[in-house]
Amino acid sequence: MRLCADVGGSFVDIAAFDDAGAIGWRRKVPTPVDDWAAFVAVFADVLAVVACERVSIATAGLVDPVSGIVTSANIRCIDGRRLADELARVLAVPVRVVNDADAFVLAEAARGVAMGHERVFGIILGTGVGGGLVERGRIVGGAGGIGGEWGHGQVVHDSPIAxxxxxxxxxxxxxxxxxxxxxxxxxxERLHRFLHGIAADSFAIAGDAAAGxxxxxxxxDYWCDLVGGPLAMLLHAVxxxxxxxxxxxxxAPALIAALDARVRANLLIPAAIPVVVPGRLGDDAGLIGALVAGG
Ligand SMILES: [Zn+2]
Structure with missing residues (x-):
């Protein structure tokens, strides 16, 4: 058995996978964001009753591929720690830690919508914008573990004349x-408010747009320009x-379909089938990505 966890800012989704890669046991507990001892106990308590040879964790935050140091603004008790090494010491089993966006892409490449693709650039459009690049089933981590993180960098500039x-x-x-x-x-939502002075939920905006x-x-349309342009450029680059x-x-499938159409319109090599597609694994992606990353 392998113990895998998807550690988010609110919950830890934790599961034991059997040797065939199927989930045999699973539960969800609140993330002890400020309590290291409680964080360790989330794993130790399971290992005390479920025999697992190794632990793999997908977590919010950057994971430096050289030092193993995790940088996490939301989960303060792991911020700055060599998380894999420190957990391995107290749990007495090998531990692998990967960024959760990278885990998502690994999972979709191994078992999801990106199966069979040699190079996969997955994106997270949630409370923030994240991403990960996977090549032949391996994460391209890059310096400081920042590989695939395309959310930061200026795409909107102030007008020099207005x-x-x-x-x-x-x-x-x-x-x-x-x-x-x-x-x-x-x-x-921010863009909608800026353009029209209207406060609305993102799903309502996407639904209203689909309804014309x-x-x-x-x-x-503007959102697709601002997101789709850089995305098409990235696809060319990688x-x-x-x-x-x-x-x-x-x-929001209609929104993703609109983004896909915009990206494909910007690709130099035409794509006959959708390129930007919702992941297939849903809430299981983080756990499966952790499993795949653990080897
Ligand atoms: Zn930024």
Whole structure:
């Protein structure tokens, strides 16, 4: 058996996989964000009753592939720790830790919508914008584990002749106009408010756009420009052939279909079938990605 966990800011989804890769046992517990001892106990308690040879964890936050140090703003008790090494020491089993966006892409490449593709660039459109690049079933981690993270970097600039007319929003990373400020669910809502002065939920905006309502159509059209342009450029740069989408907005199929159409319109090599597609594994993606990453 292998113990796998998907550690998010609110919950730890934890499961034991059998040797055939099927889930044999699973539960969800609140994440002890500030309590290291309680965090360790989440795993130790399971290992005390379910015999597992190794542990694999997908977690929110960056994982430096060289030092193993995790940087996590939301889960403070693991921030700055060599998480895999420290857990392995107390749990007395090998531990592998990967970023959760990378785990999502690994899972979709191994068992999901991206099966059979050599190079997969997966994206997360949720509370923020994340991503991961997987080549031949392996994560391209990059310096500091930042490989595939396309959310930060300016995509919206202020107009030099009419300041304030473009949707340039401050980003949590310290920059302005990042893709993260536009491409996330909150970003879509922010853009709608900026364009029309209307506060609406991201799913309502996506639904209204699909129904042809004028203002929502304009918002989604602009959103597709701002997200789809950089995405098409990235696909050219890394030669990925499919983009599985995870995060909350993956549950808005019409929005993802609109983004796919915009991306394909920007590709130099035409794609006859959808490229940007919702992931297939849903809530299991993090766990399966952790399993795959654990080897
Ligand atoms: Zn940023």
């Amino acid at each position: 300041p304030g007319t473009n949707p340039v929003f401050a980003c949590g990373c310290g920059l302005k106009g990042c893709l993260d400020t536009i491409g996330s669910a909150r970003g879509l 309502k004028r203002r929502a159509v304009a918002t989604v 030669s990925a052939t499919i983009v599985p989408v995870g995060g909350g907005l993956a549950n």
